[in-house]
Amino acid sequence: MAKGHISTVNNLSRKISKDERKSREIAEKQVETIGNGTPEPVMVLNESELTIFDKYVSLNDSFNAADSTALTLLVKSLYRYTEIDQAIGELDVMDDRRAGLIRQASTYDKAIQQHSASLSLSLTARLRMANDMAKVMIEEKKLANMEGEKVQEVNPLLAVLEARKHVK
Template sequence: MANTYKSIVNNKQKMSKEERKIRAEMEETVVNQVKTEPKPLTFIKKAEETIFNQIVKLNENFTESDSISISLLTKAIYRFGVLSDVLDDLDPLDETATQLERRIHAYERSITTHMNLLCIPLNQRLKLANDVAKLAIEEKKLANMEAPQVQEVNPLLAVLEARKHAK
């Protein structure tokens, strides 16, 4: 089974507060700081542009790098709708209707493919945030190991020592 990366908010894994804080910071940096607005490609018609804008509104994590997938998804959804409208007007037993259904199923597969492609960027961003957080945590651990070890004074031992010398 492939690794799926969850947002730190949805992660139930046991981890320290510091590790959770670092992971949240990295996720914020990698996922949310890259805010660019997706733009429809030039082959998108005005009627398709409304579909494009509706898709963009569905997920605030879409960026300009998702524009191609969103545009192709928009095109497939628009064509799917047009073909479905024509199919509704045809007799179900007509040979033309059967051919049209095959084309509609092809657009269904295309829509599914493009929707899956749009899921990858966020998943990859979460994976990147997770990897960057792991590196930051390891760097902190190394820094703590390299730092000079200060011997902590146990207050109870200090009291015992003071009593010894007081006698």
């Protein structure tokens, strides 16, 4: 994967070939059109969950409709984790129910990490993906050109050598 700063093809400071520019533009459009629109909850959320959901959407403008499921599940998990954490805080340290709640909180913690990881395709990551897609497209074009040029031309020296063999 590409390293360093990634920017859109229109904001590139280095020079690139016309083929590479065209491939990058196509790849960026493909990545942009994946899940056009803003995320919407995919299940019913209560008022508090909806507030958290809207806050996440407003904080990251690279979220799109394709992120709706992961974002909704993240918000649900965060909300339930907070409820369980508050319940743990209200219980006595020696209460038998506390261990079960801690296990549930740990489960939600793992779910939060998974949903956060699935949302980690930030704008930079999406541009990297477009850049990698463009590189693949360029390599495919190069391979196609190489296959097209396989028609071997007759080497004039070999023709003379062959002609001399037949003369003897």
